[in-house]
Amino acid sequence: METREGQRAIWAAGDYRTVGAQFLLASELLTEALDLRANERLLDVATGTGNLALAAARRAAAVTALDLVPDLLGHARRRADAEGLAVAFHEGDAEDLPFPDSSFDVVTSAFGVMFARNQERAAAELMRVCRPGGRIGLATWTPDSYMGRMLELNTRYVPVPEGTHPPTRWGTREGLTELFGSGTGIHATPRTLRWRFPSPAEHAQVWAEVYGPTATAMDALGEEGRAALVGDLLALAEELNADTTGALLLPLDYLEVVVSL
Template identity: 45%
Template sequence: MTSTETVPSALEELKAKQQKVWSSGDYGRIAWITVPIARELAEAVELRPGSRVLDVATGTGHVALEAARTMCEATGIDYVPALVDVARRRAEAEGLDVDFRVADAEALPFADASFDVVLSAIGVMFTADHDRAAAELVRVCRPGGRIGLACWTPTGFVGQMLKAVGKHVPPPPEAQPPTRWGTEEVVAGLLGDRVHDVASYTASVTERFASGEAFADFFLTHYGPTYAAVSRLDEPGRAALRDDMVRLAAEANRALDGTFVSDWDYLVVTAEKR
């Protein structure tokens, strides 16, 4: 007898692991860091009232909520149900009409050309299959519509933090660095010839913590990737990772009063679908 059971691919297994990572910790406590990025991205694509807007990997809903505030017909999807629940509560609290759904960025549950604008801020960059995710962004955007992405850069603070985490807990061999999306050439290649008028610029969001140690402890406690990393380390390994994060904060700090203040770079990329 032969078995008909389908063996998950390496990327499917990676996606399942990543979904658990983003379900760990408490990303709702981290999400405030990216609130200003939502407004920057909305301005970059010049959102117009009445536009049909999709926010891919919405997290707790920043970009979708920003679109709704601009009188757009907003939809947001994420594959972490707990984050979608937070996004729905935020929309309800503001009296905003947003269609938040639990869905996969690599298999969007929408027909071709469903949206005028397709956006993602610090979201789609963390998918398992970059090519598939990029293809979905383009597929659901109408011809002449806009795609806008905001992603941490490889050389910026978060890029360096993720690199430091990878030294302590190496990612699976099939995983691609999420900060690839923080380089225009890579994003242009992912979107391919289905788009034109690709443009980018680097922006930064200023973050403030009581100290470098407070930053490290906050991220190790609440941020999925760092929370998941320390859960796999023994006590000396956890201490070493924390030391590296504190050291990174000290190198990036521009405060002179003992607190931690740093500008975290991200790349904004816009394109138009042909």
């Protein structure tokens, strides 16, 4: 299992500012699905560049945001400052949240907590800090989506320890029930983002450089391995491309999840 420092290094690699900008819409939709109210206490876990935290702050929630990577927090803070939004930022780990029980009305994570090393512990922490009757909101990649298949592709080049659950476990109803229990109300809605790029080849090369898990895999490989990984990314993008003009239109399927406690 990866260490905390290993996780921090993965997500500090590449350029998540470029990546996160592609996922803005999912955070806006999730905040609407949660029916946020002014002054509700919201914690955004694994906030990254702050997409969901800022979306919630625009809706007058009292927002706290946490991430493991200082550079990402710095970028999120600058975005909040530029919009004049009040968000309390904290460095911390999703598996050991530095907040008392029942501190928040709403706890969220968009494409973040699903990458926790110990998934059961992370889910338990989300539930612990959310008050009884509160809501947990998630956006999670599904196994058969482009992102799910790309993450699986990475493991062919940089294997994970045997028995490790894939992050896309959070993108299945079965996995969500295992993590949050059958006694919670789990409402999961399939959604699709669309990613546009000038060409599949340009996408494959850029993606290998900017997305933390893929950039980390590239760093661990020799020249031949890097070329093979980029080639596999290109083949996957071409397989799923919905554009017929030579450009790239990638559907990014995910689950929008609201867990009622």
